[in-house]
Amino acid sequence: MNTFLSRLNTIFAFTLSVMAALTFGCFLSTAFKENKTAVDIGTTKAVVKNVPNFAASTRDRNDLGQIAFDLHTELSSLFNWNTKQLFLYLTAEYETKSNKLNQVVLWDKIIRRGETTKLDFKSMNTKYYFFDDGNGLKGNQNVTLTLSWNVIPNAGTLPRIQGEGSYIIQFPDEYKQ
Amino acid sequence: MYVYFRYKMSANKKNGVLSKWSLDGKPVKIDKWDGSAVKNALDDAAKKVLVDGYGYKENHVLMDIRLIICTVSCMFAITALIYDYLHPFPESRPILIVCVVSYFIMMAILTVYTTFKEKNIFLVAHKKDATGVDPDDVYTLASSLKRFDHMYSLTLTFTDGISNEMRHTTMKKSVATWVDENGSILFDLYEPDIRNLHDSITSEKKEK
Amino acid sequence: MHAEADAKKGSIMGLLSLDFLNDVRRMNKRQLYYQVLNFGMIVSSALMIWKGLMVVTGSESPIVVVLSGSMEPAFFRGDLLFLTNYQEEPVRVGEIVVFKIEGREIPIVHRVIKLHQKETGEIKFLTKGDNNSVDDRGLYAPGQLWLQRKDVVGRARGFVPYVGMVTILMNDYPKFKYLILACLGLFVLIHRE
Numbered sequence: 001m002n003t004f005l006s007r008l009n010t011i012f013a014f015t016l017s018v019m020a021a022l023t024f025g026c027f028l029s030t031a032f033k034e035n036k037t038a039v040d041i042g043t044t045k046a047v048v049k050n051v052p053n054f055a056a057s058t059r060d061r062n063d064l065g066q067i068a069f070d071l072h073t074e075l076s077s078l079f080n081w082n083t084k085q086l087f088l089y090l091t092a093e094y095e096t097k098s099n100k101l102n103q104v105v106l107w108d109k110i111i112r113r114g115e116t117t118k119l120d121f122k123s124m125n126t127k128y129y130f131f132d133d134g135n136g137l138k139g140n141q142n143v144t145l146t147l148s149w150n151v152i153p154n155a156g157t158l159p160r161i162q163g164e165g166s167y168i169i170q171f172p173d174e175y176k177q
Numbered sequence: 178m179y180v181y182f183r184y185k186m187s188a189n190k191k192n193g194v195l196s197k198w199s200l201d202g203k204p205v206k207i208d209k210w211d212g213s214a215v216k217n218a219l220d221d222a223a224k225k226v227l228v229d230g231y232g233y234k235e236n237h238v239l240m241d242i243r244l245i246i247c248t249v250s251c252m253f254a255i256t257a258l259i260y261d262y263l264h265p266f267p268e269s270r271p272i273l274i275v276c277v278v279s280y281f282i283m284m285a286i287l288t289v290y291t292t293f294k295e296k297n298i299f300l301v302a303h304k305k306d307a308t309g310v311d312p313d314d315v316y317t318l319a320s321s322l323k324r325f326d327h328m329y330s331l332t333l334t335f336t337d338g339i340s341n342e343m344r345h346t347t348m349k350k351s352v353a354t355w356v357d358e359n360g361s362i363l364f365d366l367y368e369p370d371i372r373n374l375h376d377s378i379t380s381e382k383k384e385k
Numbered sequence: 386m387h388a389e390a391d392a393k394k395g396s397i398m399g400l401l402s403l404d405f406l407n408d409v410r411r412m413n414k415r416q417l418y419y420q421v422l423n424f425g426m427i428v429s430s431a432l433m434i435w436k437g438l439m440v441v442t443g444s445e446s447p448i449v450v451v452l453s454g455s456m457e458p459a460f461f462r463g464d465l466l467f468l469t470n471y472q473e474e475p476v477r478v479g480e481i482v483v484f485k486i487e488g489r490e491i492p493i494v495h496r497v498i499k500l501h502q503k504e505t506g507e508i509k510f511l512t513k514g515d516n517n518s519v520d521d522r523g524l525y526a527p528g529q530l531w532l533q534r535k536d537v538v539g540r541a542r543g544f545v546p547y548v549g550m551v552t553i554l555m556n557d558y559p560k561f562k563y564l565i566l567a568c569l570g571l572f573v574l575i576h577r578e
Contacts, residue, residue, distance in 0.1 A: 002210040101502040103478035254429030266445040277437040
């Protein structure tokens with residue numbers, strides 16, 4: 001402890017350990033939060049078309065669902081001192097003949113700390129195309145819409161939580177021209 | 178009487194690269210602010226008195242066991258590295274588990290060994306029985322120098338070969354007694370202290 | 386006069402160049418071997434911790450450094466991600482996965498936005514970076530439309546900011562990296578504990 005360098009080294013090592021301990025404490029303090037809250041979802045429009053899947057640049061004609069949704073929720077309870085941002089995503093989940101499970105994200109949104117946490121959307125259009133991997137949307141009576149969020153902390157785990165509340169879309173039996 | 182000079186002379190006889198490399202006989206000079214360097218230098222000097230001065234035979238078993246533990250641990254690491262390279266991950270999993278678990282067990286063994294068996298012992302020396310019939314007398318030296326402290330404590334333990342009786346004697350002095358301002362070890366001041374330590378434990382024996 | 390000064394300088398240089406090795410020069414062969422072992426143990430410990438993490442997480446690279454800004458504002462360049470790759474846990478939409486593309490050296494960290502799973506459990510999925518406006522089909526190998534389970538290196542489970550900056554600095558300045566590693570190695574080798 002007699003030279004400048006050895007003192008600098010000690011201070012540096014100590015700073016690092018204190019920061020590591022604080023970060024770990026920060027993670028522990030929020031590690032057991034449930035991060036759940038209620039969500040209201042509805043749709044105002046649900047049609048299905050049969051068009052070439054331009055998103056995947058194949059010539060196959062796939063089912064393309066077109067919906068408009070209502071979304072109402074209040075997410076302020078998900079924010080605490082160890083929340084950097086929320087990644088919200090609206091998922092359509094359904095079963096078809098060819099696939100046991102299909103999950104398609106239709107819309108997403110990033111809410112950073114300090115931004116408004118109250119969501120109130122009416123007749124929102126989807127952000128991504130709702131293409132099925134075949135022709136399983138026409139007449140599908142059980143397409144479940146859910147809102148989930150991925151909590152991004154300042155440091156810690158990255159939980160994915162599904163909101164409490166869902167909506168079942170029933171697609172018509174005819175293609176819209 | 179003093180080993181220091183004898184050693185200086187023997188070192189001069191050596192020639193070639195080895196004598197240039199070897200520091201035998203040259204006064205030991207260290208960074209006096211570096212606690213571990215001071216401790217090492219004093220340990221070495223104490224060892225020299227017992228081994229060269231009294232002609233006791235150093236027993237390396239204590240150190241050798243540590244070397245073996247470390248070597249085996251390194252072998253586990255090397256095995257894991259090579260095997261994982263030859264058979265990339267998911268395939269190498271069973272071998273990796275074996276190596277990783279064994280490595281950490283070896284580390285635990287090493288920790289237990291250094292704290293409970295080696296303690297601070299840096300020398301185990303045997304004094305051969307003159308007749309060669311009875312078991313050897315054993316001297317061990319252990320030392321400690323706390324961080325940022327100047328008090329060096331040296332413990333000499335004597336185990337009688339015949340009666341298996343053990344005796345300790347400890348000397349605790351400031352390192353400034355034997356290290357000068359420049360960081361040179363003053364061997365001719367240190368040696369008498371070690372000899373006193375040794376003689377006190379031996380004379381105790383004679384009194385009985 | 387000059388000659389004498391030069392001689393003095395020479396001897397000082399000689400002392401300087403070997404002084405730092407004095408500790409080593411006083412060692413016997415056991416101690417020398419121990420120095421080498423000590424160095425080996427430091428390297429081994431790091432290696433075994435890494436391999437241990439591999440075994441525990443099931444991922445061939447359990448810790449990755451974020452190298453691009455495509456997941457901003459969640460992850461920035463230099464953040465550290467902890468991955469797991471348990472085969473029995475299904476991949477689901479919304480998850481952040483690290484995957485490898487044929488012909489690309491560096492794995493990509495992006496989010497799953499579309500997934501189709503067959504009766505047999507076989508999956509195909511599509512990813513997108515939060516900060517990108519289009520999905521990743523442009524990043525995949527030519528003609529590749531979907532990722533499969535085998536492309537996944539790991540799935541993001543934990544996050545620590547900034548720590549990976551050290552790695553990025555080291556990769557950006559390789560000479561600096563080798564210099565630091567050499568210095569540390571030399572220090573461990575010649576310094577007696």
